[in-house]
Amino acid sequence: MNLADPLLLARLQFAANISFHILFPAISLALAWVLLYFKLRFDRSGEAAWMEAYRFWVKVFALSFAIGVVSGITMSFQFGTNWPGYMNTVGNIAGPLLAYEVLTAFFLEATFLGIMLFGSGRVSRRVHTLSTLLVAVGTTLSAFWILALNSWMQTPAGFTMIDGQAHPTDWLAVLFNPSFPYRFTHMLIACGLVTAFLIAGISAWRWRRGDHGADVRAALGSAVGLAALLAPLQIAVGDLHGINTFHHQPAKLAAMEGLWETQRGAPAILFAIPDEAAQANRHEIAIPGLASLYLGHSVDTEVRGLKEFAGAHPPVAPVFWAFRLMVGIGLLMLVVSWTAFWQLRRHGRPGPLTGRALVAMTFSGWLALLAGWYVTEIGRQPWLVQGVLTTAAAVGPAPAGTVGLSLAMYVALYVLLLAAFVSVLFYLARQAVAEREAPGLNPELDPFRAGARHAREHRHA
Amino acid sequence: MPDLTQAAGWLPLAFMIIMGLAILIYVVLDGYDLGVGMLMVLADAGERDLMVASIGPFWDANETWLVLGIGVLLTAFPLAHGIILGALYLPVAVMLLGLILRGVAFDFRVKAQDRHRPWWNRAFFAGSLLAALAQGYMLGLFVLGFARSPTTVLFAVLIGLGLAAGYCLLGAGWLLLKCEGRLQQRAAVWGWWALWLTALGIAAVSLATPLLSPAIQARWFAFPDIFLLAPLPALTAVLFAVAAIALRRLPARLAAGDEQGVWHPFAAAIAIFVLAHAGLTYSLFPWLVPQRLDLWQAAAAPGSLAFIFAGVVVVLPLILAYTAFAYWVFRGKATHLGYG
Numbered sequence: 032m033n034l035a036d037p038l039l040l041a042r043l044q045f046a047a048n049i050s051f052h053i054l055f056p057a058i059s060l061a062l063a064w065v066l067l068y069f070k071l072r073f074d075r076s077g078e079a080a081w082m083e084a085y086r087f088w089v090k091v092f093a094l095s096f097a098i099g100v101v102s103g104i105t106m107s108f109q110f111g112t113n114w115p116g117y118m119n120t121v122g123n124i125a126g127p128l129l130a131y132e133v134l135t136a137f138f139l140e141a142t143f144l145g146i147m148l149f150g151s152g153r154v155s156r157r158v159h160t161l162s163t164l165l166v167a168v169g170t171t172l173s174a175f176w177i178l179a180l181n182s183w184m185q186t187p188a189g190f191t192m193i194d195g196q197a198h199p200t201d202w203l204a205v206l207f208n209p210s211f212p213y214r215f216t217h218m219l220i221a222c223g224l225v226t227a228f229l230i231a232g233i234s235a236w237r238w239r240r241g242d243h244g245a246d247v248r249a250a251l252g253s254a255v256g257l258a259a260l261l262a263p264l265q266i267a268v269g270d271l272h273g274i275n276t277f278h279h280q281p282a283k284l285a286a287m288e289g290l291w292e293t294q295r296g297a298p299a300i301l302f303a304i305p306d307e308a309a310q311a312n313r314h315e316i317a318i319p320g321l322a323s324l325y326l327g328h329s330v331d332t333e334v335r336g337l338k339e340f341a342g343a344h345p346p347v348a349p350v351f352w353a354f355r356l357m358v359g360i361g362l363l364m365l366v367v368s369w370t371a372f373w374q375l376r377r378h379g380r381p382g383p384l385t386g387r388a389l390v391a392m393t394f395s396g397w398l399a400l401l402a403g404w405y406v407t408e409i410g411r412q413p414w415l416v417q418g419v420l421t422t423a424a425a426v427g428p429a430p431a432g433t434v435g436l437s438l439a440m441y442v443a444l445y446v447l448l449l450a451a452f453v454s455v456l457f458y459l460a461r462q463a464v465a466e467r468e469a470p471g472l473n474p475e476l477d478p479f480r481a482g483a484r485h486a487r488e489h490r491h492a
Numbered sequence: 493m494p495d496l497t498q499a500a501g502w503l504p505l506a507f508m509i510i511m512g513l514a515i516l517i518y519v520v521l522d523g524y525d526l527g528v529g530m531l532m533v534l535a536d537a538g539e540r541d542l543m544v545a546s547i548g549p550f551w552d553a554n555e556t557w558l559v560l561g562i563g564v565l566l567t568a569f570p571l572a573h574g575i576i577l578g579a580l581y582l583p584v585a586v587m588l589l590g591l592i593l594r595g596v597a598f599d600f601r602v603k604a605q606d607r608h609r610p611w612w613n614r615a616f617f618a619g620s621l622l623a624a625l626a627q628g629y630m631l632g633l634f635v636l637g638f639a640r641s642p643t644t645v646l647f648a649v650l651i652g653l654g655l656a657a658g659y660c661l662l663g664a665g666w667l668l669l670k671c672e673g674r675l676q677q678r679a680a681v682w683g684w685w686a687l688w689l690t691a692l693g694i695a696a697v698s699l700a701t702p703l704l705s706p707a708i709q710a711r712w713f714a715f716p717d718i719f720l721l722a723p724l725p726a727l728t729a730v731l732f733a734v735a736a737i738a739l740r741r742l743p744a745r746l747a748a749g750d751e752q753g754v755w756h757p758f759a760a761a762i763a764i765f766v767l768a769h770a771g772l773t774y775s776l777f778p779w780l781v782p783q784r785l786d787l788w789q790a791a792a793a794p795g796s797l798a799f800i801f802a803g804v805v806v807v808l809p810l811i812l813a814y815t816a817f818a819y820w821v822f823r824g825k826a827t828h829l830g831y832g
Contacts, residue, residue: 089831094599100552101595105588107562112581115574118566123796126567130800133556133563134807141556142811142818145549149829153821198793427574429581437585444589448596455603 055099061226080245116425140169225396230254232393283410518557527663529620587626593619628655654693665758
């Protein structure tokens, strides 16, 4: 790895920006719908617990939304500052999709966010609920456009090349390109899992600290239910997505599976250390025939190996490992969410081990999400747009020093913001627990009185 | 100018108008909230909360106009997008740093631990200032076609300071409208100083621009155009006078509980920005990269432009309508914000 290489630095910068950015829209996309659910439950039942759950999680929503917006603005500038070749070549396709995202999604969510967050005293309950719905619709629309574009970069369709520039011939084919339905569904469910485990984790954390309020119960129950529903669904959709990749991006699939030779009866490799120099795996543990079976639904299915794509396949190890990390977390999610769901049904509370597992998995969705993105994005290399434009051809002329400087600045800022986000998240949870223990007394806001009361209780005990 | 009856002629022009409008709306809307952010350094703790409350429901949508402006540049003029943003690499990064700090500080300053709060307030101020300075600096480099020399950098810094002052003027005008009592009176005083700094900035820039750019000089001082253009600076001077008189009288009037004319400074500031924008448009049209790339050379394929244009025609009026609705919902004086 040569850190004076502007191409590598530009890629690292884009990866840093998009990895940081994606964490927050993933939360706000699904959390908007969860908040709408809390609000509708409250509107229908009048139970205060749903409103309390709404009030707690809307703070997290506001925070994630703000970080998502500002880091998203960075993304829109990155195309021009670092990747001018991208817009020069496929601007006629990418441009309109990005424009529609701004026009139909960004304004909608940003405008109604104000009313959703601060407007409940100024508009009717119905308009407030409608605003929450419009924000949720906006976040989902935004994902629609950006994933249509990302999928088009993976499996381009509906265009023709004229003088080295892509020109659209069929917009429906551009939007609904071969990998789009799978990627979009896979991503929406992933956002749901990120949010479900976030809510379940924080709620379990409050529960374990003795905060057994009805709002914690409501949030925990909803989140565990959502996770238990989505985890198996995601595994099924992921399998379909993999089959789609098998047909349209065989080099990426070969890297995901760690297969070097083209073969029938291809094995599913559970563990291996891929060695690109030797074009082979070391310490391989595999189940014979299984990969052919799940990719082609027959042991006879031929799976093309990496050697067929010599010089034009992605780096194997990162794709191979990221894929296993994602699948591993997905399976863990299934086990934990079903166990927790069963315990909540049966005993009305999570068991001690499950509670701890839920807390430990608070951010597991983020990890799986990033791993999945690395599989699909690194897996597309050396292409930026599969078969149309290589990453190396799209990079801009900015010198290594300039790119490196701005990269260092972004990374420092992102580390700080991530730490602040996680710390504030648990601070809000701690506050909520303290509020429950001593209503009206908040030790963070009023340490003296809360401390005095704490001491008094000790004396009595 | 190409044949405007053809799609390849009028579509790029239409997008130029849309982009110009988006940037103007951005500068006015985010200008007032960045201005409020900069003025926060002068306010005490209680006032700060109310100042943030006055922009809380709006800032997010305000900033989206920047995304639309840059989005049109990216999508309608892909060739110019790379050149412009490549030439402005570091100032863009600084502006983004500022906007990120400002945007997240909004939420963190009310949610974070007490001992962190002063830092988020500082981040809020610093972010607003950085974004304003960087935007002005970029405008300065852009006007001169990205030439880098000590003179052009000095010129760009000057525009940066002038724009920051102009944003403070907008911010003070906004606070006059949305606040009451002592904060409102203080806003009038802040507005007074911001007005003079803005005037100084605009005067300096108006003198320096023709000296540094022969092309702009030729355009403004040609005969007989100069007579048609004379009303522009004259009107700007009148607006400054209107704002100055209002800001001079307001503290005493507000102290007596009289709100008459309280909207004059904000309206005058908006009008000044509109005129400055018109002047710049006249100076630079039809260039996207001054003297190098015009809007027709930089445009995307007509088919793609037509596809976006259909969306713009349908969606933009909707956006304007629900933006107006949001401003109507939060009309009147700002109150402390609470989630509900």
